[in-house]
Amino acid sequence: MDITPVAPIRRFDTLDDFLGTHFIYTYDNGWEYEWYAKNDHTVDYRIHGGMVAGRWVNDQEATIVRLASGVFKIAWTEPTGTDVALDFMPNEGRLHGVIFFPRWVHEHPEITVCHQNEHIGLMEESRARYATYPKLVVPEFATITYMGDAGLDNDDVICEAPYPGMTDDIRAGRYYDADYRRIGR
Ligand SMILES: C=Cc1ccc(O)cc1
Numbered sequence: 001m002d003i004t005p006v007a008p009i010r011r012f013d014t015l016d017d018f019l020g021t022h023f024i025y026t027y028d029n030g031w032e033y034e035w036y037a038k039n040d041h042t043v044d045y046r047i048h049g050g051m052v053a054g055r056w057v058n059d060q061e062a063t064i065v066r067l068a069s070g071v072f073k074i075a076w077t078e079p080t081g082t083d084v085a086l087d088f089m090p091n092e093g094r095l096h097g098v099i100f101f102p103r104w105v106h107e108h109p110e111i112t113v114c115h116q117n118e119h120i121g122l123m124e125e126s127r128a129r130y131a132t133y134p135k136l137v138v139p140e141f142a143t144i145t146y147m148g149d150a151g152l153d154n155d156d157v158i159c160e161a162p163y164p165g166m167t168d169d170i171r172a173g174r175y176y177d178a179d180y181r182r183i184g185r
Contacts, residue, residue: 003143005093012070012090015040019064022157023088024048024146024167025095032167033142035086036150036157040064043074044158048167052105054113056161079123080105080112081132090147099138104130115161146171148180156182 003026022036031050038044046056062076070091077083081102088095105112111126150157159182169175177183
């Protein structure tokens with residue numbers, strides 16, 4: 001698949017440049033993800049392609065730091081037991097992600113395909129019931145295909161389940177209005 005990186009919406013340097021930015025990107029293995037730096041300790045995301053396509057999450061606690069000018073590291077651990085570490089290089093239109101899936105998510109990905117916030121109990125029960133090891137580690141570079149200035153704490157960025165064509169709608173400017181509110185909501 002030939003993916004062209006989007007031009008950066010600004011020159012990223014500080015954490016303030018990064019927080020409030022909304023991204024869509026495709027990993028080199030073809031998995032398409034959407035991710036929003038909601039504030040300095042919270043992320044939202046939606047998964048459009050790959051093993052757990054259809055999953056979406058609001059208000060995940062994360063650590064977000066600036067490693068160097070324009071380079072940002074984000075890491076978190078989920079109720080499923082999945083751990084994630086992302087290194088964003090938005091000036092280059094690229095990032096690197098490592099996802100550490102517990103065995104049970106690899107064996108039963110469909111359990112996690114939901115709006116997680118409405119099913120935290122099921123994630124925790126499944127984590128306890130099924131196997132953790134051996135983990136599935138997925139380290140991949142990704143190409144950023146969209147960047148938007150959503151501002152901080154914008155609940156309209158990721159406010160519904162993914163649907164086919166959603167990332168094309170967002171990239172084409174058909175999804176958010178000028179104030180970065182979901183059109184027609
Ligand atoms: C498992 C969540 C997740 C969210 C964003 C991303 O780039 C990788 C994993």
